[in-house]
Amino acid sequence: PRVAGHATDATAIAHPNIALIKYWGKSDERLFLPRTDSLSMTLDIFPTTTRVRLAPGADQDAVVFNGEPATGEAARRIAAFLDLVRERAGSVERAVVDTENTVPTGAGLASSASGFAALAVAAAAAYGLDGEPRALSRLARRGSGSASRSIFGDFAVWHAGTDDLSSYAEPVDAAAGLDPALVVAVVNAGPKEVSSRTAMRRTVDTSPLFEPWALSSKDDLVDMRAALSSGDLDAVGEIAERNALGMHATMLAARPAVRYMSPASLTVLDAVLQLRRDGIAAYVTMDAGPNVKVLCRRTDTDRVATAVRGAAPDSAVHIAGPGKGARLLTE
Numbered sequence: 175p176r177v178a179g180h181a182t183d184a185t186a187i188a189h190p191n192i193a194l195i196k197y198w199g200k201s202d203e204r205l206f207l208p209r210t211d212s213l214s215m216t217l218d219i220f221p222t223t224t225r226v227r228l229a230p231g232a233d234q235d236a237v238v239f240n241g242e243p244a245t246g247e248a249a250r251r252i253a254a255f256l257d258l259v260r261e262r263a264g265s266v267e268r269a270v271v272d273t274e275n276t277v278p279t280g281a282g283l284a285s286s287a288s289g290f291a292a293l294a295v296a297a298a299a300a301y302g303l304d305g306e307p308r309a310l311s312r313l314a315r316r317g318s319g320s321a322s323r324s325i326f327g328d329f330a331v332w333h334a335g336t337d338d339l340s341s342y343a344e345p346v347d348a349a350a351g352l353d354p355a356l357v358v359a360v361v362n363a364g365p366k367e368v369s370s371r372t373a374m375r376r377t378v379d380t381s382p383l384f385e386p387w388a389l390s391s392k393d394d395l396v397d398m399r400a401a402l403s404s405g406d407l408d409a410v411g412e413i414a415e416r417n418a419l420g421m422h423a424t425m426l427a428a429r430p431a432v433r434y435m436s437p438a439s440l441t442v443l444d445a446v447l448q449l450r451r452d453g454i455a456a457y458v459t460m461d462a463g464p465n466v467k468v469l470c471r472r473t474d475t476d477r478v479a480t481a482v483r484g485a486a487p488d489s490a491v492h493i494a495g496p497g498k499g500a501r502l503l504t505e
């Protein structure tokens with residue numbers, strides 16, 4: 175439904191999210207329906223800011239990415255997303271999209287999550303679509319699955335659902351005493367060799383470990399919700415780590431194998447084990463890339479960051495806390 179008298183120029187900001195219970199595998203590639211529910215923490219670093227302006231009379235969309243005209247796959251995905259927005263809005267007007275992304279793109283740092291969450295919020299406003307968070311989550315999902323979760327701040331669960339209507343994210347409560355931080359070790363900021371889309375498809379189609387992981391992920395989600403609501407950071411970390419390493423195991427068993435871990439990743443994993451032996455609550459999670467995110471208490475971030483830098487001296491280390499959901503900057 176189109177809102178009458180809406181703005182035709184809107185700017186939105188969104189942050190990436192890191193899944194503690196992972197999304198890996200689709201049941202419907204066109205609708206971006208995932209095989210499993212997932213749960214994430216939205217970060218307070220690496221925002222994406224996106225402005226969408228309707229361009230009456232233009233014959234195509236223009237996309238500017240960090241000041242440069244976007245081309246290829248990135249431009250195609252954004253145009254396809256805008257086609258969906260236009261179809262829903264009953265509009266044929268093209269748009270100018272201007273996006274500033276501070277995340278290293280394509281490095282398993284969820285640049286598509288913040289990117290499509292910001293685009294969904296700005297485009298929905300510019301074309302006059304429903305601005306309810308749930309509708310925005312469903313819309314963002316159609317750009318990139320993980321973007322459905324970045325609509326919300328702090329912790330969010332994405333219900334896999336069975337169709338377009340039932341697949342959306344919503345906030346998850348955590349105990350007030352939980353004071354989580356993620357120490358992000360960027361061991362390699364370059365783009366990945368296998369896109370997560372390709373890797374997911376191959377894992378679902380060929381990995382004998384996929385179904386067992388998807389099944390165990392259901393239990394992980396139940397346990398994770400309990401750990402969050404009781405404020406048990408060690409339990410949150412243990413569950414997140416086992417879920418992530420299990421996801422990587424499904425990929426290693428794919429044919430041919432997909433391996434995102436690099437020697438530097440493993441060095442960081444070893445450093446985290448050592449931190450735990452030293453009594454620090456520190457747990458790893460990894461996505462579709464070699465970078466490692468270490469979940470710990472906010473009060474332990476300096477100690478964890480020092481250990482990570484020692485283990486991977488060439489890495490860039492960023493410290494994140496829970497961040498806000500996607501929102502409009504204009505109105």
Ligand code: 2P0
Pocket residue numbers: 191192193195196197198206212286287317318319320321370371460461462
């Ligand atoms: C996640 N990842 O839950 C998982 C864990 C990577 C590993 O979501 O195909 O960019 O656009 O839906 O969301 C990365 O995949 O994939 C991702 P599409 P997306 O965060």
